[in-house]
Amino acid sequence: MIIHVDLDSVAADFEAGFLRRLREKHPDLPYIPLEDRTTFKLREQYVPKFGAHFREIIKEIETEPGFFRSLPPIPGSIEAIREIARKHLVYFCSAPLKETQHSAAEKYDWVEEQFGGIEWRKQLILTFDKTLIRGHILIDDKPEITGAVVSPYWEQVLVDWPYNRHVTDKRRINYDWSNWKEVLPELL
């Protein structure tokens, strides 16, 4: 089977990496704990809650050179993905940030460094439209994935985050991938 795995908040802990950098750079500013992050995009919650200046603060952190490369892996995700890749074709299917050059290049580095091999770079697919990609399963945290193709091939499987709990018609694995074998028995 062909399995696509999103990077941010699925294998790379974008939310934890952002929060860590926010508190390092701005220890005086308020923040939203991870368990209370109820919107898919940071700015959709930070700006209404704390004010318009957070738009710039978020953008500065996201576009910092090295931000993507230094994201911690989601606990359990790397081991689970390695195990799936022993039996299936695994690709990382990710959208870069539109505004910056760093994120695209750093996603290749991140995959190589976390999985320990230059060959893993070849598994990365960067696209702003995931409906164009063929595969059986797409593991992704985004509540709704839309694009040019109305009926994508893949079934989306969610990684659980507070901001996607309103979606009830999709299979869902825990944040730390601890239950992936029960949720996706066809991959065993």
Next chain:
Amino acid sequence: MIIHVDLDSVAADFEAGFLRRLREKHPDLPYIPLEDRTTFKLREQYVPKFGAHFREIIKEIETEPGFFRSLPPIPGSIEAIREIARKHLVYFCSAPLKETQHSAAEKYDWVEEQFGGIEWRKQLILTFDKTLIRGHILIDDKPEITGAVVSPYWEQVLVDWPYNRHVTDKRRINYDWSNWKEVLPELL
């Protein structure tokens, strides 16, 4: 319709850009004129013809920061792609160099600069396996495109280069896209 357009040697003149840089950097070395370039990869022809040191010379040029960004557009290609994009969904479907960080980031810049707008960045898909991408047509110079999917959705249409003239079972447009309307009347 969904139309995928490769970048290197289809919209971006990789061969002309390489030859220009080779002659700038090494005016003393021999070179292969564009009309005699009969292999898909540079090293497959340069190394047997001129010696193993060309492997390093080619790699140095390809991985130079700024090399991809400064590739000249293929004459006629930008206008043709713009015209096709008025009626169809056009994506750029390209493989970055595995060894370098520059090429991925610079491909986004190239598309933005040549087409004149940040929105064009979103049309770029970077993948090492184009058979995974859904679409009706893939305009690509590579003689044979293989990957995880044995029967891709798209029909490949070649851009004519000496190194793909042995392929006789595919539609083919001229290097300068001058005959694209006759070859692809369904796009008009």
